[in-house]
Amino acid sequence: MAIRKDEAIVLGRRRLQESSLIVDLFTRHAGRLRVVAKGARRTRSRFSGVLEPTTVVQVVYYEKETRDLQLLTQADLVESYSGLRESLLRLSYGYAIIESLIGMKREESGAETLFRLARETFREIDAAAEDRLEAVLWRFLLLALEDTGFKPELEQCLACGRVETADEMVFDSRAGGVLCRRHGAAGLALSLETREVLIECARGSADRSPSRGRVTAEGREAIRRFLVEHGLGRSPFRPLEDLIRS
Numbered sequence: 554m555a556i557r558k559d560e561a562i563v564l565g566r567r568r569l570q571e572s573s574l575i576v577d578l579f580t581r582h583a584g585r586l587r588v589v590a591k592g593a594r595r596t597r598s599r600f601s602g603v604l605e606p607t608t609v610v611q612v613v614y615y616e617k618e619t620r621d622l623q624l625l626t627q628a629d630l631v632e633s634y635s636g637l638r639e640s641l642l643r644l645s646y647g648y649a650i651i652e653s654l655i656g657m658k659r660e661e662s663g664a665e666t667l668f669r670l671a672r673e674t675f676r677e678i679d680a681a682a683e684d685r686l687e688a689v690l691w692r693f694l695l696l697a698l699e700d701t702g703f704k705p706e707l708e709q710c711l712a713c714g715r716v717e718t719a720d721e722m723v724f725d726s727r728a729g730g731v732l733c734r735r736h737g738a739a740g741l742a743l744s745l746e747t748r749e750v751l752i753e754c755a756r757g758s759a760d761r762s763p764s765r766g767r768v769t770a771e772g773r774e775a776i777r778r779f780l781v782e783h784g785l786g787r788s789p790f791r792p793l794e795d796l797i798r799s
């Protein structure tokens with residue numbers, strides 16, 4: 554058994570018996586990790602108030618490689634985002650990041666970039682103007698995809714290399730990006746604005762968010778299809794769709 558120290562984002566937790574919790578973490582060095590926090594549900598537990606979803610914590614745990622569930626011995630708060638937690642809208646964007654981290658299963662190798670990207674994104678969701686939040690989320694998703702090696706082509710037709718400037722391109726998740734009308738008949742039609750916002754986000758800028766509901770819906774659908782096509786999990790937009798329904 555080895556003692557490990559790491560930084561982690563809390564993804565979620567659930568009860569284990571009367572007083573303990575199973576906590577789902579995304580760690581900087583080991584990727585996804587599930588730990589048991591014994592006694593965490595007691596009022597005077599050393600874990601109390603620390604293991605909230607979206608918080609960043611410093612953890613110490615015992616690792617036994619043959620075991621799927623590790624034992625948490627210490628958790629100290631590194632960063633918590635009060636702005637994110639106090640607004641239902643921001644919290645939903647925070648949960649969209651958590652859904653993505655769960656979907657994009659990443660083991661040790663490659664965890665660190667995703668960890669850093671998620672942490673920077675939580676900081677922005679905590680403080681950015683509300684009308685920028687959608688672009689902040691898209692940027693996270695597109696940069697995370699690029700890091701996994703699955704970057705969608707958003708500018709040129711994958712078949713002929715043409716760049717259309719009117720509302721004439723379709724997104725084909727199987728092909729891996731956009732096609733002109735001549736080459737892509739069956740894909741998802743993307744308006745020029747949707748494509749422009751996606752391109753900006755993929756370049757690392759979150760200054761321009763979709764200005765209309767239709768653009769938001771198209772962009773989300775393109776990203777969702779691409780994630781599903783490449784086996785990167787469920788829809789990260791579910792928390793935002795739940796928010797609209799509630």
Ligand SMILES: [Zn+2]
Binds near residue numbers: 712715734
């Ligand atoms: Zn073409």
